Amino acid sequence: MPATEPGVVFWILAVVILVSGFLVVTLRNIFHCALCLILCLFAVAGIYVLLNAEFLAAAQVLIYVGAVAILIVFTVMLTTDLASRSLVQHNENATIAFVVCALFAIGVPWLITTTGVWIPPKGELPADNVGTIGKYLMTDFMLPFEVVSVLLLAALIGAIVLARKEHS
Amino acid sequence: MFYYLALAAVLFAIGLFGVLTRRNVIGILMSLELMFNAANINFVAFNKYVATEALVGQMFAIFIVVVAAAEAVVGLAIVLLIYRNWRGIGMDNVNVMKW
Amino acid sequence: MTEHSYLIALLPLLSFVMIIFFLRWQEKVSAGFSIAMIVISWGMSVMVLIETLARHGKPYEAFYKFVELVRFVPEIGILIDPLTAVMLVVVTTVGACVQIYSVGYMHGDPRFSRFFSYLSLFLFSMLGLVLANNFFMIFIFWELVGLTSYLLIGFWFEKASAANACKKAFITTRIGDLGFLVGLFMVAIYAGTFNYGGVFDKVASGAIPTGIVTAAAIFIFCGAVGKSAQFPLHVWLPDAMEGPTPVSALIHAATMVAAGVYLVARAMTVFVGSAEASLVVAVIGLVTSFMAASIGLVQNDIKRVLAYSTCSQLGYMIMALGLYGYDTALGHHSPGYYAGSFHLMTHAFFKGLLFLGAGSVIHAVHTNDIQEMGGLFGKMKLTAPTFIIASLSIAGIFPLSGFWSKDEIVAAASHHPVFLVFTLLIAFMTAFYMFRLCFLTFFGEPRDKERFDHAHESPKSMTYPLVFLAFLSIFAGWVGLPWLQHGFASFVYHGEPYHPHANWLLMIISTVVAVSGIGLAYLMYFKKSISADSVAAKFKPLYTLLYNKYYFDEMYDALIIRPTLTFARLMWRFDAGIIDGLVNGTAWFTVVWSDAKQWFDTWIVDGAVNGSGWIVRKGADLGRILQTGKVQFYAFFALLLVVLVTLFKLESGSPDSESGAPVLTILLAVGVVFLAVLSRTIGRQPAGQEAKREDNV
Numbered sequence: 001m002p003a004t005e006p007g008v009v010f011w012i013l014a015v016v017i018l019v020s021g022f023l024v025v026t027l028r029n030i031f032h033c034a035l036c037l038i039l040c041l042f043a044v045a046g047i048y049v050l051l052n053a054e055f056l057a058a059a060q061v062l063i064y065v066g067a068v069a070i071l072i073v074f075t076v077m078l079t080t081d082l083a084s085r086s087l088v089q090h091n092e093n094a095t096i097a098f099v100v101c102a103l104f105a106i107g108v109p110w111l112i113t114t115t116g117v118w119i120p121p122k123g124e125l126p127a128d129n130v131g132t133i134g135k136y137l138m139t140d141f142m143l144p145f146e147v148v149s150v151l152l153l154a155a156l157i158g159a160i161v162l163a164r165k166e167h168s
Numbered sequence: 169m170f171y172y173l174a175l176a177a178v179l180f181a182i183g184l185f186g187v188l189t190r191r192n193v194i195g196i197l198m199s200l201e202l203m204f205n206a207a208n209i210n211f212v213a214f215n216k217y218v219a220t221e222a223l224v225g226q227m228f229a230i231f232i233v234v235v236a237a238a239e240a241v242v243g244l245a246i247v248l249l250i251y252r253n254w255r256g257i258g259m260d261n262v263n264v265m266k267w
Numbered sequence: 268m269t270e271h272s273y274l275i276a277l278l279p280l281l282s283f284v285m286i287i288f289f290l291r292w293q294e295k296v297s298a299g300f301s302i303a304m305i306v307i308s309w310g311m312s313v314m315v316l317i318e319t320l321a322r323h324g325k326p327y328e329a330f331y332k333f334v335e336l337v338r339f340v341p342e343i344g345i346l347i348d349p350l351t352a353v354m355l356v357v358v359t360t361v362g363a364c365v366q367i368y369s370v371g372y373m374h375g376d377p378r379f380s381r382f383f384s385y386l387s388l389f390l391f392s393m394l395g396l397v398l399a400n401n402f403f404m405i406f407i408f409w410e411l412v413g414l415t416s417y418l419l420i421g422f423w424f425e426k427a428s429a430a431n432a433c434k435k436a437f438i439t440t441r442i443g444d445l446g447f448l449v450g451l452f453m454v455a456i457y458a459g460t461f462n463y464g465g466v467f468d469k470v471a472s473g474a475i476p477t478g479i480v481t482a483a484a485i486f487i488f489c490g491a492v493g494k495s496a497q498f499p500l501h502v503w504l505p506d507a508m509e510g511p512t513p514v515s516a517l518i519h520a521a522t523m524v525a526a527g528v529y530l531v532a533r534a535m536t537v538f539v540g541s542a543e544a545s546l547v548v549a550v551i552g553l554v555t556s557f558m559a560a561s562i563g564l565v566q567n568d569i570k571r572v573l574a575y576s577t578c579s580q581l582g583y584m585i586m587a588l589g590l591y592g593y594d595t596a597l598g599h600h601s602p603g604y605y606a607g608s609f610h611l612m613t614h615a616f617f618k619g620l621l622f623l624g625a626g627s628v629i630h631a632v633h634t635n636d637i638q639e640m641g642g643l644f645g646k647m648k649l650t651a652p653t654f655i656i657a658s659l660s661i662a663g664i665f666p667l668s669g670f671w672s673k674d675e676i677v678a679a680a681s682h683h684p685v686f687l688v689f690t691l692l693i694a695f696m697t698a699f700y701m702f703r704l705c706f707l708t709f710f711g712e713p714r715d716k717e718r719f720d721h722a723h724e725s726p727k728s729m730t731y732p733l734v735f736l737a738f739l740s741i742f743a744g745w746v747g748l749p750w751l752q753h754g755f756a757s758f759v760y761h762g763e764p765y766h767p768h769a770n771w772l773l774m775i776i777s778t779v780v781a782v783s784g785i786g787l788a789y790l791m792y793f794k795k796s797i798s799a800d801s802v803a804a805k806f807k808p809l810y811t812l813l814y815n816k817y818y819f820d821e822m823y824d825a826l827i828i829r830p831t832l833t834f835a836r837l838m839w840r841f842d843a844g845i846i847d848g849l850v851n852g853t854a855w856f857t858v859v860w861s862d863a864k865q866w867f868d869t870w871i872v873d874g875a876v877n878g879s880g881w882i883v884r885k886g887a888d889l890g891r892i893l894q895t896g897k898v899q900f901y902a903f904f905a906l907l908l909v910v911l912v913t914l915f916k917l918e919s920g921s922p923d924s925e926s927g928a929p930v931l932t933i934l935l936a937v938g939v940v941f942l943a944v945l946s947r948t949i950g951r952q953p954a955g956q957e958a959k960r961e962d963n964v
Contacts, residue, residue: 025186068240075244079251097188105181109174155238162245188903263897
């Protein structure tokens with residue numbers, strides 16, 4: 001068990017994440033949910049920074065917040081009648097799912113803290129995060145890098161194909 | 169470290185709850201994003217506190233981000249299709265494979 | 268010829284078979300064939316008699332063992348001894364006469380040929396009975412004779428009275444036959460064989476205990492009681508007159524009833540072995556004779572009178588034979604055996620003639636009642652004289668054959684005062700009633716004018732036998748003249764030959780008795796100087812008793828027949844009830860059982876089948892719960908199981924758990940299920956129903 005306790009920043013960020021996350025799953029209005037999602041993602045980026053993953057934090061903000069979340073907002077706008085009455089958002093599984101998830105949420109940390117075995121780190125984190133990531137992307141992770149690009153291409157084409165206008 | 173892991177776990181649980189419960193398809197996708205993020209936090213935390221060489225955790229997290237983005241794109245395209253078909257995006261419409 | 272004497276019996280059998288199967292529709296041919304057969308048999312019998320005479324009466328026996336069993340060897344064989352030879356001639360003679368007579372009497376009857384076939388069958392049975400050399404065989408033929416007599420008495424079976432009469436005859440003789448069977452088995456078992464010779468040797472040598480001999484003798488005598496219509500089984504003989512007159516002549520005068528006498532004569536050795544049995548025989552014979560004669564005094568049916576006369580004469584013969592046995596058992600000499608056999612022969616002739624003559628009269632006036640006849644002498648020139656000759660013979664008038672034979676019987680009785688008195692009394696009564704019959708039938712004023720006018724003599728086929736038998740009735744007895752050295756007595760004897768001596772005193776006494784009987788009848792019925800009616804009125808109760816045959820039939824009916832019928836009815840009811848009950852019960856049970864099976868089939872078998880379907884459906888319903896089609900539900904379920912499995916693994920792997928069972932996991936699982944059910948039942952309503960498909964959520 002490391003001696004260091006996370007600082008105040010962590011706790012603030014943690015609260016933000018959890019609260020906004022909870023709001024994401026609970027709010028009736030989809031748009032509000034999307035906004036809460038954005039907030040949550042921002043906070044997660046902050047956590048990355050705390051964990052010395054600056055590049056990841058930037059990427060998170062750029063991609064997740066800047067692309068994905070905006071996309072979600074787009075879709076919400078396109079598909080929802082926002083003026084309509086908000087209805088109940090939870091299906092019939094709500095109660096039991098809540099219980100199970102609560103169990104999960106409580107149980108796993110409990111398990112971690114009681115049975116977790118501390119393995120000391122093998123080395124030190126490199127100071128130049130971005131450079132190191134770039135280097136590894138080109139050497140060790142070359143294949144996934146290329147594959148991911150193909151994947152993105154496929155996703156792009158797929159999305160276009162799926163969403164184009166129908167020819168009657 | 170364990171605090172980060174605990175955070176990730178709780179976030180994951182919240183996301184899970186949303187996936188299982190939301191009646192709006194987009195809501196499900198958003199909850200899914202939460203789950204991805206929770207997993208990411210987990211990776212990065214481990215990367216910092218356990219397996220620091222090669223930044224494997226972070227690399228993996230990057231890839232997760234990318235893939236999640238791709239998946240979100242396709243998923244939203246499908247949502248558009250659903251909207252086109254049923255003029256609504258409630259899960260009731262999607263649950264057609266009933267007995 | 269003696270070697271082929273079995274043919275004597277087989278020829279009539281051939282006649283029976285031929286007529287029944289082939290000749291039935293040709294009346295003349297059937298009659299001709301039948302008569303031819305019996306005449307040939309008659310010729311053969313005469314030759315056998317001559318041969319036997321030539322052998323001085325030495326018996327000839329030939330037999331064939333047809334199967335050898337362990338305990339006894341039944342054989343068929345013939346025994347020709349003097350008694351047999353005489354009987355053969357008697358039976359075939361009377362048989363031939365009767366058959367020739369039947370051509371005329373049965374003319375026009377629709378079952379003409381069948382009558383001849385039955386006659387032939389009867390003759391076959393009778394001849395076989397006479398030829399038999401062992402008890403087994405005689406019993407077979409005994410029964411056959413009974414059967415054919417049944418067929419013949421009931422020949423006109425459309426008449427209810429005839430049908431009843433033949434039944435009565437058969438049943439009554441059957442009772443006697445039962446006794447006979449017991450007796451013959453008794454004696455055969457002790458002697459180890461059925462053969463006459465074997466049995467008689469054993470009896471004579473004293474190898475069989477006297478008690479058995481007595482019992483066997485009495486039982487064998489039962490057969491004779493039945494067949495020869497002795498008291499108390501005499502009741503069938505008068506009713507047997509329902510048959511055609513030729514039948515009465517053949518069976519109930521000459522042959523079948525003589526079978527009983529023949530049996531006693533044949534088995535004389537057994538009777539000689541027991542004085543008590545012989546005494547019983549003699550007493551029964553006497554009682555029968557007296558009783559029958561007394562009844563015959565007052566009957567009005569011509570055939571009934573003759574029937575009772577037959578009964579009475581048979582009683583004479585039986586009595587004579589019994590007295591012989593009794594005397595011989597006690598060491599005295601007696602002419603009884605010879606007397607009985609002699610009278611058997613002569614009686615066959617004159618009684619046959621009497622019956623045939625009566626048939627002729629009935630044929631002429633078409634009635635049996637003598638009160639409706641009268642003055643027929645002039646009209647029936649052949650019948651009347653022959654009838655009167657026969658009556659004289661039976662009354663015992665010198666020198667007709669009946670005189671000689673009856674005289675011997677009186678001689679046999681002479682050593683026993685009681686018997687003698689009764690015998691003479693019976694002789695008186697015999698003469699009286701016979702001539703009452705004669706006078707009322709043939710003499711006096713015709714009582715029924717119409718019948719008288721239509722009366723006519725019978726055709727030649729009927730009158731020729733009458734003449735022939737009349738001839739025999741006069742002369743046949745002369746073979747037994749008491750002073751003959753080689754007469755009947757030296758031919759037919761038992762033990763040592765009896766040399767008859769002429770007892771003149773007895774002869775005179777019996778003649779006086781007979782003549783006085785005839786005289787009384789003359790006075791009462793011819794001269795009418797003593798009125799029959801006034802005598803009848805004076806002795807009214809006695810008259811009524813006699814007229815009603817001592818009420819024997821009524822007594823038997825009340826004592827035996829009615830109870831038997833009631834018992835039979837009771838048994839029938841019981842039987843039908845039980846059996847019907849069983850059958851219905853079986854049916855009811857079957858119905859119940861099938862109902863049960865149907866219930867079983869419907870509820871259990873079908874239930875099982877339907878039940879398995881039901882189980883599958885319910886299982887499917889349960890399983891269906893999982894198939895919601897909702898992706899989130901599937902995901903949730905997967906999560907649930909992952910959680911549970913993880914917990915399970917963790918819990919069972921951790922050293923903290925005390926018991927083997929993962930308590931926490933189970934509790935969790937149960938709790939989850941409970942909550943799931945709860946949420947579905949409670950949480951469904953508001954959450955689910957409001958949102959419909961098309962709503963914008």
